[in-house]
Amino acid sequence: GAVVSQHPSRVICKSGTSVKIECRSLDFQATTMFWYRQFPKKSLMLMATSNEGSKATYEQGVEKDKFLINHASLTLSTLTVTSAHPEDSSFYICSARGTYSTDTQYFGPGTRLTVL
Amino acid sequence: AQKITQTQPGMFVQEKEAVTLDCTYDTSDPSYGLFWYKQPSSGEMIFLIYQGSYDQQNATEGRYSLNFQKARKSANLVISASQLGDSAMYFCAMNSGGYQKVTFGIGTKLQVIP
Numbered sequence: 001g002a003v004v005s006q007h008p009s010r011v012i013c014k015s016g017t018s019v020k021i022e023c024r025s026l027d028f029q030a031t032t033m034f035w036y037r038q039f040p041k042k043s044l045m046l047m048a049t050s051n052e053g054s055k056a057t058y059e060q061g062v063e064k065d066k067f068l069i070n071h072a073s074l075t076l077s078t079l080t081v082t083s084a085h086p087e088d089s090s091f092y093i094c095s096a097r098g099t100y101s102t103d104t105q106y107f108g109p110g111t112r113l114t115v116l
Numbered sequence: 117a118q119k120i121t122q123t124q125p126g127m128f129v130q131e132k133e134a135v136t137l138d139c140t141y142d143t144s145d146p147s148y149g150l151f152w153y154k155q156p157s158s159g160e161m162i163f164l165i166y167q168g169s170y171d172q173q174n175a176t177e178g179r180y181s182l183n184f185q186k187a188r189k190s191a192n193l194v195i196s197a198s199q200l201g202d203s204a205m206y207f208c209a210m211n212s213g214g215y216q217k218v219t220f221g222i223g224t225k226l227q228v229i230p
Contacts, residue, residue: 046160091218
């Protein structure tokens with residue numbers, strides 16, 4: 001089956017710094033990628049949806065200037081957490097899907113961000 | 117390696133009937149967590165239910181229950197009294213590796229028929 005990778009799997013950074021997380025589809029073209037944030041009680045919040053070559057669509061309450069999403073190619077999307085703060089510490093998960101909404105959605109393994 | 121298998125790409129159920137969505141998992145970690153999410157067409161992921169590997173009893177949350185069979189490595193979701201609003205994609209997932217890794221299945225599309 002298709003594979004989606006995330007890099008890094010774990011990152012620790014100082015407050016005020018920026019962190020970039022990569023999401024790659026390894027064997028298919030991901031027209032659409034989703035970014036989620038998993039909270040301690042297992043709830044998974046959709047942060048934004050990105051389509052290749054266009055601006056990401058952010059969910060209500062998600063600061064687009066803080067969580068920069070770039071989907072420059074059909075195999076790569078990046079999430080940059082700018083000026084990270086301890087409350088940004090979380091588990092970030094991406095998923096990728098082909099062109100059609102009926103295409104299978106594949107999830108990455110997640111990135112654990114800890115902001116000190 | 118961790119793996120989640122959902123073998124039912126699509127399911128139909130009559131309104132008010134119960135339905136079971138299958139999920140099997142594989143991990144060498146003794147400690148892990150299993151959970152189910154519902155994804156409507158909007159793309160959001162709605163958390164439904166969670167089962168820890170050491171939990172003695174099967175988890176239940178309202179109309180949702182998780183049939184956890186540890187020896188068989190299965191964690192099937194049972195939805196009782198299906199409603200039209202239950203039509204959605206359902207994903208089984210697992211936290212493992214010291215809860216530093218998450219693995220999702222490919223999902224099951226459930227359609228509830230009036």
